[in-house]
Amino acid sequence: MTAKTPEEIIQALRERVPSGKVLTDPDDLQTYGKDWTKVYEPNPLAIVLPKTTEEVQAIVLFANEHGIGLVPSGGRTGLSAGAVAANGEIVVAFDAMNKVLDFNANDRTVVCQAGVVTQQLQQFAEEQGLFYPVDFASSGSSQLGGNLSTNAGGIKVIRYGMSRDWVAGLTVVTGKGDILELNKDLEKNNSGYDLRHLFIGAEGTLGFITEATMKLTRQPMDLRVLVLGLADITNTMDVLKAFQEKLDLTAYEFFSHQAMNHVRAHSDIQPPFDTEAPFYALLEFEALSEQQVDDAMAAFELCVEEGWVLDGVISQSETQAKNLWQLRERVSESIAPRTPYKNDISVVVSKVPGFLKEIDAVVSEHYPDFEIIWFGHIGDGNVHLNILKPEDMDKEDFFRKCEKVNKWVFEIVERHRGSISAEHGVGMIKKPYLGYTRSEAEIGYLKAIKQVFDPNGIMNPGKLLDV
Amino acid sequence: MKVLVAVKRVIDYNVKVRVKPDNTGVDLANVKMAMNPFCEIAVEEAVRLKEKGVATEIVVVSIGPKAAQEQIRTALALGADRGIHIETDEEVQSLQAAKLLKAVVDKEEPKLVILGKQSIDTDNNQTGQMLAALAGMPQGTFASEVVVDGDKVNVTREVDGGLVTVQLNLPAVVTTDLRLNEPRYASLPNIMKAKKKPLDTQSPADLGVDLTPRLTTLKVEAPQTRKAGIKVGSVEELVDKLKNEAKVI
Numbered sequence: 001m002t003a004k005t006p007e008e009i010i011q012a013l014r015e016r017v018p019s020g021k022v023l024t025d026p027d028d029l030q031t032y033g034k035d036w037t038k039v040y041e042p043n044p045l046a047i048v049l050p051k052t053t054e055e056v057q058a059i060v061l062f063a064n065e066h067g068i069g070l071v072p073s074g075g076r077t078g079l080s081a082g083a084v085a086a087n088g089e090i091v092v093a094f095d096a097m098n099k100v101l102d103f104n105a106n107d108r109t110v111v112c113q114a115g116v117v118t119q120q121l122q123q124f125a126e127e128q129g130l131f132y133p134v135d136f137a138s139s140g141s142s143q144l145g146g147n148l149s150t151n152a153g154g155i156k157v158i159r160y161g162m163s164r165d166w167v168a169g170l171t172v173v174t175g176k177g178d179i180l181e182l183n184k185d186l187e188k189n190n191s192g193y194d195l196r197h198l199f200i201g202a203e204g205t206l207g208f209i210t211e212a213t214m215k216l217t218r219q220p221m222d223l224r225v226l227v228l229g230l231a232d233i234t235n236t237m238d239v240l241k242a243f244q245e246k247l248d249l250t251a252y253e254f255f256s257h258q259a260m261n262h263v264r265a266h267s268d269i270q271p272p273f274d275t276e277a278p279f280y281a282l283l284e285f286e287a288l289s290e291q292q293v294d295d296a297m298a299a300f301e302l303c304v305e306e307g308w309v310l311d312g313v314i315s316q317s318e319t320q321a322k323n324l325w326q327l328r329e330r331v332s333e334s335i336a337p338r339t340p341y342k343n344d345i346s347v348v349v350s351k352v353p354g355f356l357k358e359i360d361a362v363v364s365e366h367y368p369d370f371e372i373i374w375f376g377h378i379g380d381g382n383v384h385l386n387i388l389k390p391e392d393m394d395k396e397d398f399f400r401k402c403e404k405v406n407k408w409v410f411e412i413v414e415r416h417r418g419s420i421s422a423e424h425g426v427g428m429i430k431k432p433y434l435g436y437t438r439s440e441a442e443i444g445y446l447k448a449i450k451q452v453f454d455p456n457g458i459m460n461p462g463k464l465l466d467v
Numbered sequence: 468m469k470v471l472v473a474v475k476r477v478i479d480y481n482v483k484v485r486v487k488p489d490n491t492g493v494d495l496a497n498v499k500m501a502m503n504p505f506c507e508i509a510v511e512e513a514v515r516l517k518e519k520g521v522a523t524e525i526v527v528v529s530i531g532p533k534a535a536q537e538q539i540r541t542a543l544a545l546g547a548d549r550g551i552h553i554e555t556d557e558e559v560q561s562l563q564a565a566k567l568l569k570a571v572v573d574k575e576e577p578k579l580v581i582l583g584k585q586s587i588d589t590d591n592n593q594t595g596q597m598l599a600a601l602a603g604m605p606q607g608t609f610a611s612e613v614v615v616d617g618d619k620v621n622v623t624r625e626v627d628g629g630l631v632t633v634q635l636n637l638p639a640v641v642t643t644d645l646r647l648n649e650p651r652y653a654s655l656p657n658i659m660k661a662k663k664k665p666l667d668t669q670s671p672a673d674l675g676v677d678l679t680p681r682l683t684t685l686k687v688e689a690p691q692t693r694k695a696g697i698k699v700g701s702v703e704e705l706v707d708k709l710k711n712e713a714k715v716i
Contacts, residue, residue, distance in 0.1 A: 222499055226655070227652075270649055272652055273652065297658070297659060300655045301659070304656070312654065312655040313653060313654050313655060314658065316501060316541045316652075317479050317501030317502065318480065318481035318499060318501070319479070319480050319481055319504070320652060322481065
């Protein structure tokens with residue numbers, strides 16, 4: 001193949017995907033070339049919007065021929081720069097593949113194209129009297145393909161698991177350009193390696209997911225929300241245990257008093273109660289009958305007697321339940337103006353309190369003027385560490401110091417056998433730290449797998465692993 | 468002074484209401500119920516009056532099926548002192564509700580009666596006004612501010628185009644509007660304490676009120692579903708459609 005100019009490549013691409021749009025406008029390149037991270041400057045060659053699996057295949061074959069990298073782009077809400085095209089790649093945006101293709105009431109499954117927005121899937125399920133339980137703050141813009149490529153988690157993992165658990169089948173285009181139909185929507189299929197799960201969480205480095213058959217479940221009944229004020233961070237586990245002995249929780253979240261202060265300063269939300277507590281827990285459960293509410297009251301009484309809980313409220317209506325959730329869900333946006341350093345880490349649930357205390361101690365010892373904001377899905381061991389830039393500190397200086405924090409945090413993660421990325425993925429931002437969670441031998445196998453599916457290294461290059 | 472607050476059990480504000488297939492009413496089977504939002508505001512206002520030392524006792528009353536006791540318990544958890552449940556499974560229309568409340572007013576002799584301006588299920592906006600008329604009390608409806616001043620109460624009312632402040636002699640009836648206050652959450656310790664607060668159950672017959680409806684519902688229909696919008700390519704197309712399809716210009 002003779003060398004071509006960028007214009008010639010773009011022209012050739014247009015010919016290969018006749019029905020799909022190809023965008024090269026600088027505004028489009030900026031928009032589609034990045035996700036929610038602001039670290040890397042987007043610099044894609046072009047944006048292509050395919051409409052079918054076959055068009056995605058054509059694009060992959062084209063990229064192999066021309067040796068050009070492809071970056072998948074969904075709702076672009078990622079926080080690890082997994083969907084950033086900074087090196088002249090072609091961005092494959094799934095916005096035009098946004099159809100729900102099929103619904104099977106008996107199997108309780110729905111076939112979606114990769115560009116279906118999470119909320120669209122949730123609403124579709126609701127219209128069928130069913131429920132898609134994976135939910136998180138960005139569900140209004142995140143797309144299914146991105147959810148699966150990052151195995152998104154969110155706020156209901158304690159009850160419903162991660163995105164991975166809801167996939168009955170996948171259609172993918174591998175880095176070699178083959179179309180594979182994985183698992184064929186079967187519930188039981190013990191016929192060897194389940195390649196479906198290799199593509200889930202692979203961040204598009206092995207191939208692109210173009211369609212997915214998602215499982216649905218029954219709608220939850222009356223959901224009740226409790227917000228409790230905790231005496232100490234170590235009590236989060238006591239409280240969790242006390243409630244789980246009596247109830248199946250659908251969510252168990254926590255946030256610090258500082259986090260709530262930021263939410264209240266940011267938006268006019270009333271506090272759950274006047275009692276001040278260093279940490280708050282938000283619990284949600286399904287009240288199938290009054291029995292569950294009584295059980296929750298009994299668990300609360302025990303927690304108060306033991307001195308773990310200082311005060312608490314329970315929602316008396318769905319409006320109250322929604323408002324109480326705001327206290328937790330608005331944390332991220334309320335601290336965004338303070339350029340937070342973010343980390344999304346996990347350990348097994350029982351290790352959470354010790355783990356938090358260790359990180360807190362190390363950061364406050366070295367940087368006493370840093371404000372630490374803790375929140376997260378503590379019921380599944382996933383916590384979000386946020387450090388806010390002191391107002392008078394230079395941005396560069398702050399990020400340099402955070403680099404050091406990274407190392408300390410990840411060393412603690414490694415010691416507790418945790419993960420450096422619980423639900424945000426690895427992308428480019430976490431890539432240098434993968435070794436804290438995966439052994440050298442394991443990374444060797446990951447690279448070998450990458451080689452099998454994407455021998456030319458064109459699928460989302462520079463993300464997750466360096467080959 | 469004693470304050471009487473009326474609360475109603477209604478379909479939760481967040482529930483999508485479905486009309487029964489035979490168009491006789493709204494489907495209530497397995498639907499989440501809650502306290503009417505305007506009644507929550509009424510309870511909150513009474514509790515604030517008590518916190519200020521203006522009110523000495525708050526009596527909360529609800530008319531409805533046995534399950535309405537849940538809403539009375541919520542009000543007790545929020546700070547009311549005792550509850551009266553007028554138990555009935557019959558349909559209770561505004562006038563009958565006002566007569567029942569009038570009977571309670573006669574017995575309890577409160578200085579102030581606070582109600583929501585309307586319930587979000589039937590949206591009638593009648594009971595408070597009817598009660599005031601039956602009881603011969605002055606009324607301050609759609610309140611956004613309530614200030615008790617000796618034997619008078621100043622009520623700022625939200626009316627079309629502005630605010631009107633009226634001064635009423637106590638005893639009086641006040642109905643609440645949305646901006647009066649932001650109701651608090653019921654705390655778990657208070658919910659537990661509320662279980663021990665007195666709750667007296669009575670029947671409409673005890674109060675000598677006949678519930679026979681004066682109005683007949685002919686038909687209940689769901690609102691027309693909105694049609695999806697369309698995109699037009701140009702101003703000319705828009706004008707053409709407005710002229711020839713919508714026929715509005």
